[in-house]
Amino acid sequence: GHPQIGASFSDGVLDGMSAGAGAVLPEQEENTVSITVVGASGDLAKKKIFPALFALFYEDWLPKHFTVFGYARSKMSDEELRNMISMTLTCRIDQRENCSDKMEQFLKRCFYQSGQYNSEEGFCELARKLTEKEAGKQPNRLFYLSIPPNIFVDVVRSASRTASSPGGWTRFIVEKPFGRDYESSGELTRSLKMYLEEEQIFRIDHYLGKELVENLSVLRFSNLVFQPLWSRDYIRNVQLIFSEDFGTKGRGGYFDNYGIIRDIMQNHLLQILALFAMETPVSLAAEDIRNEKVKVLRSMRKLKLKDVVVGQYKGHTRGDKSFPAYVDDPTVPNGSVTPTFAAAALFIDNARWDGVPFLMKAGKALHTRRAEIRVQFRRVPGNLYRGNVGTDLDMATNELVLRVQPDEAIYLKINNKVPGLGMRLDSSNLNLFYSERYQREIPDAYERLLLDAIEGERRLFIRSDELDAAWAIFTPVLRELEEKRVAPELYPYGSRGPVGAHYLAANYNVRWG
Numbered sequence: 259g260h261p262q263i264g265a266s267f268s269d270g271v272l273d274g275m276s277a278g279a280g281a282v283l284p285e286q287e288e289n290t291v292s293i294t295v296v297g298a299s300g301d302l303a304k305k306k307i308f309p310a311l312f313a314l315f316y317e318d319w320l321p322k323h324f325t326v327f328g329y330a331r332s333k334m335s336d337e338e339l340r341n342m343i344s345m346t347l348t349c350r351i352d353q354r355e356n357c358s359d360k361m362e363q364f365l366k367r368c369f370y371q372s373g374q375y376n377s378e379e380g381f382c383e384l385a386r387k388l389t390e391k392e393a394g395k396q397p398n399r400l401f402y403l404s405i406p407p408n409i410f411v412d413v414v415r416s417a418s419r420t421a422s423s424p425g426g427w428t429r430f431i432v433e434k435p436f437g438r439d440y441e442s443s444g445e446l447t448r449s450l451k452m453y454l455e456e457e458q459i460f461r462i463d464h465y466l467g468k469e470l471v472e473n474l475s476v477l478r479f480s481n482l483v484f485q486p487l488w489s490r491d492y493i494r495n496v497q498l499i500f501s502e503d504f505g506t507k508g509r510g511g512y513f514d515n516y517g518i519i520r521d522i523m524q525n526h527l528l529q530i531l532a533l534f535a536m537e538t539p540v541s542l543a544a545e546d547i548r549n550e551k552v553k554v555l556r557s558m559r560k561l562k563l564k565d566v567v568v569g570q571y572k573g574h575t576r577g578d579k580s581f582p583a584y585v586d587d588p589t590v591p592n593g594s595v596t597p598t599f600a601a602a603a604l605f606i607d608n609a610r611w612d613g614v615p616f617l618m619k620a621g622k623a624l625h626t627r628r629a630e631i632r633v634q635f636r637r638v639p640g641n642l643y644r645g646n647v648g649t650d651l652d653m654a655t656n657e658l659v660l661r662v663q664p665d666e667a668i669y670l671k672i673n674n675k676v677p678g679l680g681m682r683l684d685s686s687n688l689n690l691f692y693s694e695r696y697q698r699e700i701p702d703a704y705e706r707l708l709l710d711a712i713e714g715e716r717r718l719f720i721r722s723d724e725l726d727a728a729w730a731i732f733t734p735v736l737r738e739l740e741e742k743r744v745a746p747e748l749y750p751y752g753s754r755g756p757v758g759a760h761y762l763a764a765n766y767n768v769r770w771g
């Protein structure tokens with residue numbers, strides 16, 4: 259079961275007690291939770307949020323009394339919302355299973371309210387309906403801001419004033435982007451805090467909800483074999499790799515204002531880096547973990563232009579198929595120099611990581627889709643078997659790989675004797691493939707994060723000082739790239755990306771895994 263189910267539903271305080279899925283503590287009987295998806299007509303709501311809520315319901319993780327509301331400007335009836343949601347619901351647990359009963363039960367709890375984002379009228383009406391559904395029970399209200407960032411503050415202002423819970427908790431999940439640099443992010447935080455306490459703000463980074471990212475801390479802190487190795491003494495470099503085998507897919511309008519560094523590196527990859535590199539937290543409590551993450555982020559050097567390579571995909575024809583260039587997207591302005599690929603070398607100036615390059619690589623429209631953490635260890639000093647692994651000494655170093663997606667896996671490259679009478683070594687893998695080891699399907703990141711927000715568990719959400727520290731690392735280089743209009747290296751759609759990434763890595767004696 260989820261370790262915190264029930265423990266923090268009403269007040270966000272954890273007691274570490276464990277109850278199974280669907281367990282309802284007696285005092286919760288009279289609690290309700292209403293989840294309002296603001297921007298319900300949008301892409302993310304349809305693709306991720308409603309399906310995640312249904313999966314939670316299906317597995318009995320949601321509190322007994324819950325209601326889901328969609329809110330947006332589009333005119334829709336409850337029935338139309340239900341139809342829209344039902345198009346994307348699947349039985350995650352077993353695709354073949356017929357879960358129409360469960361779907362029906364879930365859809366019955368879904369309602370819609372149309373309204374503007376900047377006026378209190380719509381939210382007043384929503385509040386009236388929420389109160390009706392709460393039927394005198396203790397009301398708790400969660401708002402999910404699945405809307406463009408320019409209206410975050412409008413919604414928070416109107417909703418917090420008119421639809422905050424009377425007597426229960428009120429929380430807001432805020433989607434990225436949280437600003438586009440240090441200043442605008444600070445401005446957004448200050449504006450949100452005019453209406454909300456920091457404890458009410460749940461800044462989502464969905465990579466933190468991914469199974470393998472959660473497991474990173476388990477791997478580090480519950481396995482003695484890795485603990486002594488986790489520093490500059492043994493680790494030569496760390497690589498954080500994100501690639502997608504498709505382009506901006508109609509999100510070009512959003513993307514062009516942000517670029518890959520803001521879209522993936524400053525948040526998803528940096529969050530993984532922080533979890534990877536932080537010191538041991540005092541406990542697993544959210545503030546203890548977030549304190550350590552902030553510390554490591556604040557120890558990082560500001561990224562310099564010489565340590566960055568940017569690229570942009572161009573059109574490519576393979577056989578009779580042709581793939582568009584980034585600038586072919588009608589929502590992207592002509593002549594855009596926004597990077598769809600970037601590689602960067604980052605450094606943490608503290609005792610543990612002094613001099614260890616943390617290399618990031620992120621790109622769209624590459625040859626494959628994957629997200630990985632690769633840890634390359636140092637050479638074995640005075641290696642007795644040096645001559646037995648061919649001439650390439652690099653071959654002989656250990657490498658630990660956490661494959662976040664797809665095909666979740668952890669594997670460790672070791673040197674091994676090739677069986678036989680001679681003495682020849684090869685590089686082999688000790689493998690933990692999730693699909694072989696565990697039968698259950700892995701939940702979507704949004705399921706974990708929605709559940710945590712309902713339970714008041716903040717461990718996987720971004721605190722404002724973390725966000726400041728993250729922007730401080732990237733803001734100067736982003737500004738320089740834009741001011742100088744640095745031309746991205748063009749790479750064909752579906753390729754391995756710009757060769758510049760290899761030169762950058764080579765500057766630090768690194769070869770990409």
Ligand code: NDP
Binds near residue numbers: 409
């Ligand atoms: P959409 O562009 O689909 O917008 C969501 C809804 O907001 C729309 O259905 C529309 O509803 C309303 N809306 C759109 N544009 C405006 C506007 N200019 N002014 C007022 N209302 C508007 O966004 P997504 O669903 O794609 O994303 C929502 C949030 O999640 C964004 O912050 C995005 O950055 C983030 N995100 C999205 C991801 C994705 O894969 N889509 C991935 C990660 C984060 P209506 O017209 O009915 O009011």
Ligand code: BG6
Binds near residue numbers: 502521
């Ligand atoms: C989002 C980015 O945060 O993450 C998208 O805005 C990207 O550009 C997406 O496609 C990737 O998420 P996932 O979970 O599909 O790897």
